[in-house]
Amino acid sequence: MTEQSVSLSAKTQFITLGDRKLAYRSMGEGKPLVLCVRFRGTMESWDPLFLDSLVAQGFQVTIFDYSGLGQSSGEKTYNPGALAKDVIELISALGLGKVILGGWSLGGIAAQIVLAQAPQLVSHVALIATTPPGQLVKPGEALFYELAKRPNDYDDFVKLFFEPASAVSRAAAERSWNRLSVHRDDASPDVPAAWAAEQLGEGPKNPVFAVDAVLQAMKVTSVPILHLGADHDIAFPVENWHALSGQLPTLHLVTFPGTGHGPHLQFPRSAARHIAAFVEASGESIG
Numbered sequence: 001m002t003e004q005s006v007s008l009s010a011k012t013q014f015i016t017l018g019d020r021k022l023a024y025r026s027m028g029e030g031k032p033l034v035l036c037v038r039f040r041g042t043m044e045s046w047d048p049l050f051l052d053s054l055v056a057q058g059f060q061v062t063i064f065d066y067s068g069l070g071q072s073s074g075e076k077t078y079n080p081g082a083l084a085k086d087v088i089e090l091i092s093a094l095g096l097g098k099v100i101l102g103g104w105s106l107g108g109i110a111a112q113i114v115l116a117q118a119p120q121l122v123s124h125v126a127l128i129a130t131t132p133p134g135q136l137v138k139p140g141e142a143l144f145y146e147l148a149k150r151p152n153d154y155d156d157f158v159k160l161f162f163e164p165a166s167a168v169s170r171a172a173a174e175r176s177w178n179r180l181s182v183h184r185d186d187a188s189p190d191v192p193a194a195w196a197a198e199q200l201g202e203g204p205k206n207p208v209f210a211v212d213a214v215l216q217a218m219k220v221t222s223v224p225i226l227h228l229g230a231d232h233d234i235a236f237p238v239e240n241w242h243a244l245s246g247q248l249p250t251l252h253l254v255t256f257p258g259t260g261h262g263p264h265l266q267f268p269r270s271a272a273r274h275i276a277a278f279v280e281a282s283g284e285s286i287g
Contacts, residue, residue, distance in 0.1 A: 007051035007061075012043070012071060012186040017089045020074030023188065024064035024090065028055030031279065032096040033126075034062045036087055036107030039078070039148060040196045042070035042188035048179050050264045053272030059100070064090055070188030078199040080209055083110035088118045097121075100279060104128040105235060105261065109209055115225075116217035124282060126275045127227045129261050131208045131236040132244055133215040138237040139204040144261070148235075149197035161262030163232050169258050172266040208236070218248050224282035226252045228271055230259040252278055 010027040025043060033054060037045050043063045054061050066086050068076025077083075087110055091099055101122050103111030108130025115122050131140075147156050154177055161176075163169040218225065225248060229238030238255050245251055254274050256263040264271035 005048050005052055006055045007046070007048045008182060008184060012188075014071075015090065015093050017086075017093055020067050021072060022064050022067065022074075022086060022090055023071035024062055024094075026060065026062045026094075027051065028058075028060045030058040030060050031100060031123075032062065032098075033059040033100040033102060033275075034064075034087065034091060034096065036083065036101070036103035036110045037063070037066070038105035038107055039200070040191045040193070041104070041107070042191060044070075044180070044184075044188050047176050047265050047268050048182065049176075050268035050272060053269045054275065057272050057276035059276075062090075062094065062096070065188050069191050071186075076195070078106065078196070080106070080109045080113055080211075083107070084113035084117060087111070087114050088121065091121050098123040100124040100126060100275075102126040102128065102275070103130060104264070105130050109133075112214050112218065113211065115221065115223060116211070116214040119217070119221065119223060122223055124279055125223060125225045126278065127225065128264055128271070129229055129233050129236055130227070132218075132240055133209050133211050134207050135210075136206045136208070136237075136240045137243045138239045139206040140208075140236055141234040142203050144235040145200060145203050148200055149193070151193045160234070160260065161265050162260045163230075163258050166258040169260070169266060172259075176262070176265040176268070218251075221250060224250045224252065224278065226254065226275065226278040228263055228274060229253070229255045230261065230263045231255055231257050232259070233261045235261045252281075 006027045010025040014021045042065050065072040067074035101111045108127040147160050158173045162173040227241045259266040
């Protein structure tokens with residue numbers, strides 16, 4: 001995969017946004033798709049096979065590091081509004097026009113805020129293993145907060161993003177870990193674990209983000225929304241999306257069995273195809 005990988009050969013670039021520079025990579029040609037990464041994530045947190053599969057589906061994929069994290073300069077923060085500001089300014093500065101906006105975990109929260117604040121920039125929203133705004137029917141597990149606060153080894157990786165009880169999931173975890181371990185000279189440095197732990201808080205929250213304007217925007221939007229979830233997500237249980245399915249008129253739900261907080265790590269090709277099918281189906285319903 002290394003020699004043929006479009007994502008691994010994509011070079012890091014920088015764009016100046018006010019008083020900071022955001023690091024980003026762009027790969028492929030076609031419909032623009034911007035991906036917002038997870039808590040403690042950088043550009044290196046995206047599985048190369050998932051990115052390559054998106055490119056194969058006809059997307060121009062852009063990934064980036066949030067301000068102050070990875071290779072980006074500026075003040076680091078996990079305030080979701082600040083992350084959304086990064087996204088809005090990056091899309092505008094790169095001249096991408098309307099984009100398919102993807103977001104994993106914390107990045108999915110940022111993507112929902114972008115939808116509420118700048119819907120003119122978004123044609124579709126593709127969320128991965130994230131949480132909706134407002135009161136939850138099922139909060140996350142304490143295990144996620146325990147694991148997310150410390151430097152993580154392979155065993156933590158399996159517990160965080162896969163289903164340890166499943167041999168199939170464990171095997172997929174090993175493959176994903178190996179893909180993510182491929183060295184690149186311009187790799188982004190890790191997010192400092194101690195700093196990230198300070199931002200996370202002590203344990204599961206309910207709600208995770210209580211922004212009424214975001215939930216209201218999602219209830220009236222015409223922008224198609226997809227959520228790719230897992231049946232055992234220790235961070236953001238998928239049941240919270242099921243509870244809203246009757247209230248969000250454009251919501252599409254896909255739940256992968258036998259996996260955890262990284263369904264696109266376990267099913268990289270299938271996740272990419274689901275996103276492509278979602279975009280195509282939305283076009284058919286409009287046309």
